[in-house]
Amino acid sequence: MFADFTSKSFSGAQKMRNKDQKAVVQQIIQNYPQLTQVMEELQSKTFTLCKMSNRCQFVIVEQTMMFWNYYDGQWLPTLRLLHQYPDLLPYVENDKGSCKFLLQGAQLMAPGVHAIAEQCVLNGIYPFRFSPDVEAMGYLKLVQTPKDIMKGGRSGCAGEIMMIIGDGLWETGDQVK
16 A cells, blocks of 8 residues: 555645544544543644555654544555554564565455454454564454454465565655645
């Protein structure tokens, strides 16, 4: 999704109105209570909403990408923010052998998933990693239910990669000019 991302990929950017900014902050605090203090500090700063042609939106605070969403869904932290606060979201843990293939653009296959958090749901977007002691490698959208992914004789694609370390978004960094 972000393989060809550059800082010029945004189709539009606008400063958020106060009420829209407060609504986004409330949604983020509701979804991530661990970020309450951080969001209260950021609330006094100006938020910019940047949109892309593929229906992704980014919240930018003082030229730093903080959160993104897809199709007006839940606001998700960028990978760099998730690395600072690793306990924000439930994870999908997969086989270390798949690392090379996922970084090359493959989708996550069900046999490679070792563990999936109970609160994960079909069509939800979750971070994935290769073991509990490794940081998130990217985000994926589940295309099977967690029960189907973990049952015996499982097969097929478990998740579509949305964002991964090494794609255009990661290489661009969080700073927007």
